[in-house]
Amino acid sequence: MIEADAVGFGYDDDRVLRNVSLRATPGETFALIGPSGTGKTTLLRLLALFEPPDAGTVRAAGTDAWSLSNGRRVATRRRIGMVFQNRSLFSTSVAHNAGYGLAVRRSWPDRARRWLRGLVGRPPLEESVADALETVGLREAAHRPARSLSAGEAQRVAFARALATEPDVLLLDEPTSNLDPRNTALIEEAVAAARERDIAVVVATHDMQQARRIADRVGVMLDGTLIEQGPTETVFGDPDDERARKFIDGELVY
Amino acid sequence: MFGGIIAEFGTRYLISIVVVTLQVSLAAVSISTLVSVVLAGVLGFGDFRGKGVLVSVINTGMGFPSVVVGLVVLLLLSNAGPVGGGFDLGLPGVGVLYSFGGVELLYTPTAMVVSQVVLATPVITSVTLSAIESVDPSIRDAAFAAGGTARDVQIAVVREARYGLVTAVLAGFGRAVSEVGSVLIVGGNIAIATGGGARVSFTRTLTTAITLEARQGNYGTGIALGVVLLTIALAVNGLGNVVRDRGRA
Numbered sequence: 001m002i003e004a005d006a007v008g009f010g011y012d013d014d015r016v017l018r019n020v021s022l023r024a025t026p027g028e029t030f031a032l033i034g035p036s037g038t039g040k041t042t043l044l045r046l047l048a049l050f051e052p053p054d055a056g057t058v059r060a061a062g063t064d065a066w067s068l069s070n071g072r073r074v075a076t077r078r079r080i081g082m083v084f085q086n087r088s089l090f091s092t093s094v095a096h097n098a099g100y101g102l103a104v105r106r107s108w109p110d111r112a113r114r115w116l117r118g119l120v121g122r123p124p125l126e127e128s129v130a131d132a133l134e135t136v137g138l139r140e141a142a143h144r145p146a147r148s149l150s151a152g153e154a155q156r157v158a159f160a161r162a163l164a165t166e167p168d169v170l171l172l173d174e175p176t177s178n179l180d181p182r183n184t185a186l187i188e189e190a191v192a193a194a195r196e197r198d199i200a201v202v203v204a205t206h207d208m209q210q211a212r213r214i215a216d217r218v219g220v221m222l223d224g225t226l227i228e229q230g231p232t233e234t235v236f237g238d239p240d241d242e243r244a245r246k247f248i249d250g251e252l253v254y
Numbered sequence: 255m256f257g258g259i260i261a262e263f264g265t266r267y268l269i270s271i272v273v274v275t276l277q278v279s280l281a282a283v284s285i286s287t288l289v290s291v292v293l294a295g296v297l298g299f300g301d302f303r304g305k306g307v308l309v310s311v312i313n314t315g316m317g318f319p320s321v322v323v324g325l326v327v328l329l330l331l332s333n334a335g336p337v338g339g340g341f342d343l344g345l346p347g348v349g350v351l352y353s354f355g356g357v358e359l360l361y362t363p364t365a366m367v368v369s370q371v372v373l374a375t376p377v378i379t380s381v382t383l384s385a386i387e388s389v390d391p392s393i394r395d396a397a398f399a400a401g402g403t404a405r406d407v408q409i410a411v412v413r414e415a416r417y418g419l420v421t422a423v424l425a426g427f428g429r430a431v432s433e434v435g436s437v438l439i440v441g442g443n444i445a446i447a448t449g450g451g452a453r454v455s456f457t458r459t460l461t462t463a464i465t466l467e468a469r470q471g472n473y474g475t476g477i478a479l480g481v482v483l484l485t486i487a488l489a490v491n492g493l494g495n496v497v498r499d500r501g502r503a
């Protein structure tokens with residue numbers, strides 16, 4: 001549903017991405033691996049339509065997303081969910097965080113009404129928010145302040161925030177980088193569940209074992225280029241590119 | 255000590271001073287807050303030529319001497335100024351000063367509100383702006399990625415800065431309530447005699463009353479009024495802290 005075609009991008013003058021093409025397919029998990037600073041986050045931001053590429057096209061449902069009107073592009077963005085590498089929760093309740101995506105999709109009068117009701121008492125948890133929190137095992141924490149959560153719990157709430165809007169595409173940037181094995185397993189289960197629901201998942205990760213566990217396809221990124229991509233077994237078992245092989249074998253040390 | 259001033263002043267007179275003080279400062283801070291949030295939003299989210307200059311002007315405005323502000327407001331509201339009516343052209347400083355087609359503004363609480371708005375707005379804007387600017391960029395990213403429009407992103411950032419906004423309003427109130435120079439100039443420190451030796455404040459605030467008492471050598475009364483002023487300032491700050499702490503919990 002979301003696709004990068006020969007994309008190039010740079011902050012100021014530095015070329016960060018060069019000629020990158022990849023496609024996120026429904027029901028498939030694509031793992032983006034590669035050393036630090038090679039442009040994985042930058043690529044995910046382009047796929048999330050944060051900014052237009054300098055070269056090439058980012059297509060959503062077959063259409064160049066940056067040829068769309070502003071309103072249409074917002075609608076397109078709302079089919080995409082993203083979880084960030086670093087802590088990104090609002091300093092409100094867990095429920096508010098998880099429900100934020102739904103909240104911004106409501107009409108202004110509806111939002112005003114709910115806001116006023118919230119001043120009087122606690123609004124009931126919407127079903128999809130409750131489900132999303134349930135998926136990450138934090139249903140009970142709904143009314144806790146987000147700032148009181150541990151890093152692992154916060155990451156799971158961020159995941160729930162993306163899930164609650166029932167996106168077609170889920171972009172995950174190192175979703176388990178500072179989590180313990182239990183939290184990591186919870187997130188990986190949630191990714192598997194998303195995949196079952198026909199969501200297209202793109203996950204950037206440093207953890208090659210994780211890529212093997214959860215990905216259908218893998219792309220190896222080096223210096224802003226996808227030097228190798230293909231089915232997980234092929235990339236890990238018999239990569240074409242020599243540097244990709246070295247990276248996977250742990251010889252390419254940065 | 256309080257028994258003393260109440261006996262000397264009359265309860266009604268003392269209360270009227272406190273009421274005028276609070277009315278003027280609260281009105282000024284309310285108006286300033288509305289103006290400041292819009293201004294800080296434009297400066298915090300917008301990008302336009304002259305933004306840097308505007309920010310420096312506002313930061314300079316935080317330190318404006320209040321007597322100068324009072325003087326400028328006096329000139330603006332007087333006949334000589336652009337807002338003044340065109341009745342008594344040519345004779346500066348003469349007669350009652352009119353403006354807005356005959357509505358008398360100078361030496362009224364309204365004039366004091368105007369000058370306090372000028373004093374409090376830079377303070378509130380500046381503190382609000384730095385609160386908005388110190389919100390982590392991850393908040394903008396999170397709001398955007400969750401499907402927020404540019405407007406939603408701004409709201410999320412301002413919500414994140416809400417305790418900074420409380421601090422800003424408190425700072426603005428502190429500046430307004432404790433200020434003497436401009437309210438003295440544009441308000442005139444007027445109390446009205448109500449017969450039988452009783453008086454009631456018209457434009458006399460706690461600060462201008464203290465000035466008057468000190469000048470007349472009534473130090474005890476001055477100090478007592480000072481204590482009332484301090485109590486108000488502390489109470490308002492305490493209230494602000496309660497709001498902040500409840501939000502942080």
Ligand SMILES: Nc1ncnc2c1ncn2[C@@H]1O[C@H](COP(=O)(O)OP(=O)(O)OP(=O)(O)O)[C@@H](O)[C@H]1O
Pocket residue numbers: 011012016035036037038039040041042043085
């Ligand atoms: N906002 C920015 N301004 C300027 N340069 C940036 C910015 N963000 C990233 N970069 C640069 O772009 C390059 C790619 O960064 P990116 O964050 O995409 O890497 P990454 O593959 O996600 O790394 P990591 O694995 O450490 O998260 C880096 O050299 C980085 O310094």
Ligand SMILES: [Mg+2]
Pocket residue numbers: 040041042085173
């Ligand atoms: Mg990254």
